[in-house]
Amino acid sequence: SPFGVALTPVQCLHYALTRPAVASVMVGYDTPDHVAAAVAYESASEEEKDYATVLAGAPHHAYAGQCTYCGHCAPCPASIDIAMVNKLYDLAVMQNEVPASLRAHYNGLSAGAANCIGCGSCETRCPFGVHVVERMEQAKALFS
Numbered sequence: 001s002p003f004g005v006a007l008t009p010v011q012c013l014h015y016a017l018t019r020p021a022v023a024s025v026m027v028g029y030d031t032p033d034h035v036a037a038a039v040a041y042e043s044a045s046e047e048e049k050d051y052a053t054v055l056a057g058a059p060h061h062a063y064a065g066q067c068t069y070c071g072h073c074a075p076c077p078a079s080i081d082i083a084m085v086n087k088l089y090d091l092a093v094m095q096n097e098v099p100a101s102l103r104a105h106y107n108g109l110s111a112g113a114a115n116c117i118g119c120g121s122c123e124t125r126c127p128f129g130v131h132v133v134e135r136m137e138q139a140k141a142l143f144s
Helices: 009-017 032-043 052-056 082-093 100-107 121-125 132-143
Strands: none
Touching (some): 082 132
16 A cells, blocks of 8 residues: 555445445455455444545655545535546546546536635635645636
8 A cells, every 4th residue: 555554444445435426336346255354334324434544644755745536625605626627637637638528527616726716714624734725727718
């Protein structure tokens, strides 16, 4: 694990299920113990599901300044899905020009980077030190 400690099966499931647009996950099993570990998610406490403490303990060189789309920046007072804006921005800048499909996904968001009020509350919650306000400006310019 790049975090120095492995996530538990409950933490892995919670991470997957809290990603933008994820409604379900399909888990593979090798043993009955794997099934039991996954089913434990249903009765796990919020503390047992919490993966933020593990992510926050990642070596700073591994993810410093890079959005991992973890969603810890939320909630945004302008109702921006910051993780999704960052994900679409990152996918777009990997291309020579913004693909129409990415632009359509971005335009389908209820609030985009142009709605950012620059309050910085997201930045105080980011365990990776992402300069979210700056990234919102970059996304606004790219998708305008």
